[in-house]
Amino acid sequence: MGTTGRNWREYPQRYRMEAAKCKKCGKINFPPRLICPECGHREFETVKLSDEGIIKTYTVIRVAPTGFEDEVPYAVGIVELKDGVSTMMQIADCEPEELKIGMPVKVEFRLVQAEGDAGILMYGYKAVPVRN
Amino acid sequence: MREVAVIGVGMNEKWGELWEKSFRDLFTEAALNAIDDAGVDKIDSMYIGCMSGGLFVGQEHIGSIMADYLGYGNIPAARVESACASGGLAFRQAFIDVASGMNDIVLAGGVEKMLDVDGGAATYALSTAADQEYECFHGITFPGLYAMIAKAHMHKYGTTREQLAHVSVKNHKNGAKNKRAQFPFETTLDGVINSVMVADPLTIMDCSPVTDGAAAVILCPLDLAKKKFKKHQIIQVIGTGQATDTIALHDRKDLTWLTAVELAGKKAFEMAGKKPTDINLCEVHDCFSIAEICVTEALGFFEPGKGGPAVESGATAIGGKIPINTSGGLKSKGHPVGATGIAQIIEITEQLRGDSGERQVKGAKVGMAQNMGGSGGSSVCHILEVK
Numbered sequence: 434m435g436t437t438g439r440n441w442r443e444y445p446q447r448y449r450m451e452a453a454k455c456k457k458c459g460k461i462n463f464p465p466r467l468i469c470p471e472c473g474h475r476e477f478e479t480v481k482l483s484d485e486g487i488i489k490t491y492t493v494i495r496v497a498p499t500g501f502e503d504e505v506p507y508a509v510g511i512v513e514l515k516d517g518v519s520t521m522m523q524i525a526d527c528e529p530e531e532l533k534i535g536m537p538v539k540v541e542f543r544l545v546q547a548e549g550d551a552g553i554l555m556y557g558y559k560a561v562p563v564r565n
Numbered sequence: 566m567r568e569v570a571v572i573g574v575g576m577n578e579k580w581g582e583l584w585e586k587s588f589r590d591l592f593t594e595a596a597l598n599a600i601d602d603a604g605v606d607k608i609d610s611m612y613i614g615c616m617s618g619g620l621f622v623g624q625e626h627i628g629s630i631m632a633d634y635l636g637y638g639n640i641p642a643a644r645v646e647s648a649c650a651s652g653g654l655a656f657r658q659a660f661i662d663v664a665s666g667m668n669d670i671v672l673a674g675g676v677e678k679m680l681d682v683d684g685g686a687a688t689y690a691l692s693t694a695a696d697q698e699y700e701c702f703h704g705i706t707f708p709g710l711y712a713m714i715a716k717a718h719m720h721k722y723g724t725t726r727e728q729l730a731h732v733s734v735k736n737h738k739n740g741a742k743n744k745r746a747q748f749p750f751e752t753t754l755d756g757v758i759n760s761v762m763v764a765d766p767l768t769i770m771d772c773s774p775v776t777d778g779a780a781a782v783i784l785c786p787l788d789l790a791k792k793k794f795k796k797h798q799i800i801q802v803i804g805t806g807q808a809t810d811t812i813a814l815h816d817r818k819d820l821t822w823l824t825a826v827e828l829a830g831k832k833a834f835e836m837a838g839k840k841p842t843d844i845n846l847c848e849v850h851d852c853f854s855i856a857e858i859c860v861t862e863a864l865g866f867f868e869p870g871k872g873g874p875a876v877e878s879g880a881t882a883i884g885g886k887i888p889i890n891t892s893g894g895l896k897s898k899g900h901p902v903g904a905t906g907i908a909q910i911i912e913i914t915e916q917l918r919g920d921s922g923e924r925q926v927k928g929a930k931v932g933m934a935q936n937m938g939g940s941g942g943s944s945v946c947h948i949l950e951v952k
Contacts, residue, residue: 492712492764494705
């Protein structure tokens with residue numbers, strides 16, 4: 434659920450995966466925060482998240498929320514990226530049965546959802562399993 | 566701080582799909598039952614747990630409407646919200662109100678009218694307890710979040726699909742003896758495992774239902790209870806604890822560990838001067854089967870990773886080492902989210918009074934209630950004792 438403005442506000446994170454690296458302790462915060470939860474510092478530099486990671490946990494959604502009904506079944510997981518940040522995203526281009534905890538993934542720019550019946554398309558990131 | 570007692574409890578006769586009862590009538594009915602049970606002739610203030618009156622029935626300003634329809638149109642009344650822990654939080658606020666000396670007779674209630682909207686709207690309302698921009702945006706649901714916790718727990722500790730199902734089987738067995746339960750019937754391991762898959766590995770029988778319902782209790786100073794409200798066995802609130810954690814599941818270092826539950830529990834144990842082995846029974850927030858397993862570990866009833874084997878062994882059944890969810894839990898009794906935390910207090914109070922009939926835990930003197938919001942982003946714990 435969203436509005437055009439609400440989605441636009443998240444563009445730096447959804448389109449470019451921009452995070453805030455604490456200038457004091459080095460913790461990378463995604464999404465950016467105004468105060469570092471690790472050390473309390475308030476100055477950050479903008480960094481781009483790694484696009485490589487592993488699946489920490491996942492599920493396959495069979496009963497979807499509004500707006501995702503046509504996509505079932507689809508996988509959603511928590512991906513731990515190489516820079517240490519963990520965040521949630523769909524796992525695309527896979528069969529549910531092949532997924533495993535620890536599986537390497539690459540993060541790609543994808544369409545995530547469409548707002549309402551004739552609303553804007555909302556883009557973001559999804560993980561895709563890396564197959565050797 | 567003054568010592569505080571629970572002197573009255575009340576619910577709707579039955580929880581479930583209560584088409585004929587409105588949001589305000591649900592609450593008023595439970596509150597009147599609590600007032601009658603306590604035998605009080607006034608209420609000084611009131612706290613109402615409600616997660617989302619706005620999204621479920623389009624009604625906010627809940628303190629005023631409920632005080633009005635309860636016939637106490639001018640008392641201070643506040644709606645409190647901590648997602649599915651709203652009821653537990655209302656009880657805690659009422660406890661603080663009485664303990665502080667501000668008010669004497671305080672009502673703590675909870676209400677949720679969830680079945681006036683369709684399944685999609687209910688799922689959306691519940692999902693607002695998660696991170697809208699960084700969890701829900703990606704198409705996750707609450708069963709999905711707990712399914713991810715389950716997968717992580719199974720991976721780390723070897724917890725099995727059958728152990729998850731044992732939680733639902735046990736809670737339905739208890740709930741079958743609870744006349745107020747929404748789904749008072751027993752089920753089997755096969756019945757749980759082979760029902761409709763919602764989010765792997767959780768089936769619909771691992772999930773608590775959507776429910777219409779309300780619950781209310783009356784608190785007062787212990788001294789006043791001893792003098793004036795001797796109708797029932799007096800039950801004292803000896804410990805309270807509340808804690809929060811990251812709203813987003815992915816921000817937690819250990820996806821299998823509920824830190825908010827651990828900390829809320831520790832605060833309650835410390836205040837009560839009790840330890841997990843002193844507790845005779847506990848109502849926990851089994852919104853999903855895996856949640857009960859994680860909570861029993863976080864509260865210290867079992868070692869990390871041992872919650873699954875514990876439920877499988879019968880340690881959490883009535884008659885076991887620590888009976889968990891004698892009411893049937895959220896799974897069988899129903900889960901009108903704002904009311905759940907209060908109904909947990911009611912189950913513990915009735916057990917300690919010795920009023921639980923077929924579900925009675927023999928000789929119960931100390932009971933605990935643990936309520937939880939979101940995927941573990943908040944938790945409230947209380948310990949009650951026979952006085």
